[in-house]
Amino acid sequence: MENLKNITPVEDFNWDAYENGEAVTGMSHEELEKAYDGTLNKVNDCEVVDGTVIAMNKREVVVNIGYKSDGIIPLNEFRYNPDLKVGDTVEVYIENQEDKKGQLILSHKKARATRSWDRVNAALENEEIIKGYIKCRTKGGMIVDVFGIEAFLPGSQIDVKPIRDYDVFVGKTMEFKVVKINQEFKNVVVSHKALIEAELELQKKEIIGKLEKGQVLEGTVKNITSYGVFIDLGGVDGLIHITDLSWGRVSDPKEVVELDQKLNVVILDFDDEKKRIALGLKQLTPHPWDALDADLKVGDKVNGKVVVMADYGAFIEIAPGVEGLIHVSEMSWSQHLRSAQDFMKVGDEVEAVILTLDRDERKMSLGIKQLKQDPWETIEEKYPVGSKHTAKVRNFTNFGVFVEIEEGVDGLIHISDLSWTKKVKHPSEFTQIGADIEVQVLEIDKENRRLSLGHKQLEENPWDVFETVFTVGSVHEGTIIEMLDKGAVVALPYGVEGFATPKHLVKEDGSQAQLDEKLAFKVIEFNKDAKRIILSHSRIFEDAAKAEERAEKKAASNAKKAAKREETPAIQNQAASTTLGDIDALAALKEQLENKKK
Numbered sequence: 001m002e003n004l005k006n007i008t009p010v011e012d013f014n015w016d017a018y019e020n021g022e023a024v025t026g027m028s029h030e031e032l033e034k035a036y037d038g039t040l041n042k043v044n045d046c047e048v049v050d051g052t053v054i055a056m057n058k059r060e061v062v063v064n065i066g067y068k069s070d071g072i073i074p075l076n077e078f079r080y081n082p083d084l085k086v087g088d089t090v091e092v093y094i095e096n097q098e099d100k101k102g103q104l105i106l107s108h109k110k111a112r113a114t115r116s117w118d119r120v121n122a123a124l125e126n127e128e129i130i131k132g133y134i135k136c137r138t139k140g141g142m143i144v145d146v147f148g149i150e151a152f153l154p155g156s157q158i159d160v161k162p163i164r165d166y167d168v169f170v171g172k173t174m175e176f177k178v179v180k181i182n183q184e185f186k187n188v189v190v191s192h193k194a195l196i197e198a199e200l201e202l203q204k205k206e207i208i209g210k211l212e213k214g215q216v217l218e219g220t221v222k223n224i225t226s227y228g229v230f231i232d233l234g235g236v237d238g239l240i241h242i243t244d245l246s247w248g249r250v251s252d253p254k255e256v257v258e259l260d261q262k263l264n265v266v267i268l269d270f271d272d273e274k275k276r277i278a279l280g281l282k283q284l285t286p287h288p289w290d291a292l293d294a295d296l297k298v299g300d301k302v303n304g305k306v307v308v309m310a311d312y313g314a315f316i317e318i319a320p321g322v323e324g325l326i327h328v329s330e331m332s333w334s335q336h337l338r339s340a341q342d343f344m345k346v347g348d349e350v351e352a353v354i355l356t357l358d359r360d361e362r363k364m365s366l367g368i369k370q371l372k373q374d375p376w377e378t379i380e381e382k383y384p385v386g387s388k389h390t391a392k393v394r395n396f397t398n399f400g401v402f403v404e405i406e407e408g409v410d411g412l413i414h415i416s417d418l419s420w421t422k423k424v425k426h427p428s429e430f431t432q433i434g435a436d437i438e439v440q441v442l443e444i445d446k447e448n449r450r451l452s453l454g455h456k457q458l459e460e461n462p463w464d465v466f467e468t469v470f471t472v473g474s475v476h477e478g479t480i481i482e483m484l485d486k487g488a489v490v491a492l493p494y495g496v497e498g499f500a501t502p503k504h505l506v507k508e509d510g511s512q513a514q515l516d517e518k519l520a521f522k523v524i525e526f527n528k529d530a531k532r533i534i535l536s537h538s539r540i541f542e543d544a545a546k547a548e549e550r551a552e553k554k555a556a557s558n559a560k561k562a563a564k565r566e567e568t569p570a571i572q573n574q575a576a577s578t579t580l581g582d583i584d585a586l587a588a589l590k591e592q593l594e595n596k597k598k
Contacts, residue, residue, distance in 0.1 A: 048111045053088045063092055063106055071106030078108060080133035080145050082173050091115065109148055116147035120188055124178040132176045132190060134169050142169060144176065144190055151178075157191035160200060161232065162223050164259070203235035211277070213267055216284070221261045229253050231265055231279055238277035240265060245281050247288050247321025249307045256281070288321030289362045298354050302366070306348045311339050316350060316366055323364070326352055330367035333374055333408025343368075375408045376449050383409065383441050383451060388458060391439045393431050401427045403437060403453065411451035413439060420456045420463060420531070423489075423497060463528050466496055470523050470533055475540060478521045480505075480513060488513070490521060490535055497533075498523075504536035513537060 051063035054070065061073045061084070071092065078084045093110035123130050132144040132151065141154040153176070155163060163169075180189040219231035219238065228241045245256045257263065265279040296302075304318035313327040331343045344350060352366035375382065383389065383405065391403035391411065401413045418430050431437055443452035470476065470492070478498060482489040487501040500521065505513040513519055522543070525534035 047094050048091055048114050049094065050089050051092045051106070053084065053086050053090060056084070056086060061090075061108075063090060063108075065092060065094075065104075065106070067104055069098075069104045071104040073106050073108050080131055080173055112148035116149045117186070119147045120149060120151075120178055121181060124181055127177065129175050129177060129195065130190075131173055133173050134171065136170055137166050142166065146176065146178075146188065146190060149186075149188055151176075151188035151190045153190050153192065157189075157193045160193055160196050200235040207234055207236045211267060211270060213269060215267045216264055217267065218262060219265050219279070221257050221259050221263070224253050224257065224259060226252070229257050231263075233265075233277070236277065238265065238267070238279040240279045240281050244268065244279070244283065247282050247285070248317060249315075249323075282321075287362075288319055289359065292319065292322055292359070296354070296357065298357055300354050301351055301371075302354060303349065303351050306344050306346050306350060309341060309344070309346055311341070314340050314344055314350075316352060318364075324352070324354070324366040325364070326350075326366045326368060330355065330365070330369055333369050333372070333376075334404065334410075369408075375406060376446060379409070379444060379446060379451075383444070385441050385444060388438065388440050390436050391453070393433050393435050393437055395433065396427045398426065401431065401437070403439065405439070405451070408449075409451070410449070411439065411441075411453040413437070413453045413455050417442070417454035417456055420459065420461055422495075462494065462496070463531060466494065466533075467526065467528050469494070470496070470498075470526050472523050472526055475520050475522045477518065478535065479518045480515050483515050488515075492521075492533070492535075498535040499533070500535040500537065504538050506538045508538075508541045 049065050051065040051071070053061055054064045055062040056075065059075055061075055061078060062070050063073055064070045073092065078090075084090075090108055091111040092106040092108055093114060095105040095107055095110070098104065120130075122128065130146060132146040132153075134153070135143045135145050135150070137143075138152070141152055141156075142158070144151045144153045155166065157179070158166075158169065174192055175195060176190040176192050177194045178188060179191045179194060181187070217233050219233045221229055222232040222237060223230040226242075228239050229245065231238045231240060240253075242250055242253055245253055250256055263281065264284060265281055266283050267277060268280045268283070269278040270276060302316075302318045302324070304316035304324070306314050307317045307323065308315040311328070313325050313330075315323045315325055317323050326340075328338060328340045328343075331340065332338070350368060351371065352368050353370040354364060355367045355370070356363070356365040358364070389405050391405045393401055394404050394410070395402040398415075400415045401418070402410060403413060404410050413427075415424050415427060418424050418427065422430070424430050437455060438458055439453040439455055440457045441451055442454045442457065445452070476492055478490040478492045480488045481491045481497075487499055488505055490498045490500055492498050498521065502512070504524075507513060507519075519537045520540055521535035521537050522539045523533060524536045524539060525532070527533075
């Protein structure tokens, strides 16, 4: 062939010696080995040297350090540098020049660790940008392999925007800046955010310099909190307060926006240094009150949803951003003080009547009781005087019971109209709150929206009967049920009560009657109008004694009269027997006395 050249063989080459394995040159084996070793680098165990990547696969990297054999290093020791390629120079640590298999043992990880502390300090001093491999998550941030050292990357230093998922960074190689070193504890803190901030600072100055109130900008939702939404305006942040998200009420900003959403916002305000920027979203749409139906007027019915509850009332949203207040007093015709929560709750759909409407002040008051007829308009027809009804006890006072016949129709039963017979000191003795009670309408006070009611009027007045039973002077068995300073309350037959003063409680033996003692009592006074019966126990034996005394006196008197009647004839007979001689003697005696006087 044309390209082949004739090569002249060495004339004196000893082919026999070659075949026998003997030296083919004039040099000895030792001389040849010495010459070969002279071409190799001198290396020692536990030394760090530079090597060149000559080959690599998915698991291993082959490195030549100029020694008689190459070293193999696991690829995962280079995971901090995903751009590694053949021809790159890498530092290696010589663990062993020759193992049992004659293999050179190298470590890139140990080489980095040996020089790492000097390198990391130099990186901090020179503000150098270095590469690191994020190994795993830890509390508050990430662990980063930097020069073989485990450095801490705080969560706040990963990026300028809040990180929602830390796990996506694990296994990544990123650029960092060393921001802090604790020499005593060998702790290193790195930051990726610091690399971004320098660039953002220039953008921020440019944006802030152009800010004006009323300006509309496009931004991205960066963070959502309970009180508002932070918007990234391209290097500078602004806040949309929750009240500026929508004309309607917003309980959670997530109802209106979502993370990473792009939207237009208007600048409402900022401080002098333009560090705090207040943004608005709702201001980009017309106010709902301006779009409210022009024909809407007082007296019209509207539908809406309860958005806020308070004790004094409920706020009803009849359109997004248009609310009216239903005061608790407009929820029922009832006069009772109640909480608005008794009538409705947040989320309820309600129908209401417009009571007041002020478009300038953007205020509206509503009512729901107006959807029903006022029961007092036809009170005389529905609850005429004398009519009987069932009512519910609502409240007590010392003088009576307040009841409700129906919602909005209240009445008072005076304490004196509860019972014909029982002396009620407090209404709680007779009934209880929430109980039903039968009533009769006694009087209607339409102006004050109150009825005078009675309970005892539903029964016959037993005092008409008592008047014939407990006549003055009649005696009845009674039990002392209560002792008072002024006397005792006595329970009589037919459920009626009487009263006896202390002097009328003295027994025949002089002792005082006691509580729960059963005795005979005489009626000494009966007052039907006042429903009062005055009793006496002592009068029974006192009157008996007086009657006996009177009987004795009468007997004595009768005896005396009889005696007188017997004496009268004797005197008459004696007088009749007086002689004329006796009369003459008396006349002589009289004359003699008169002479003596002369």
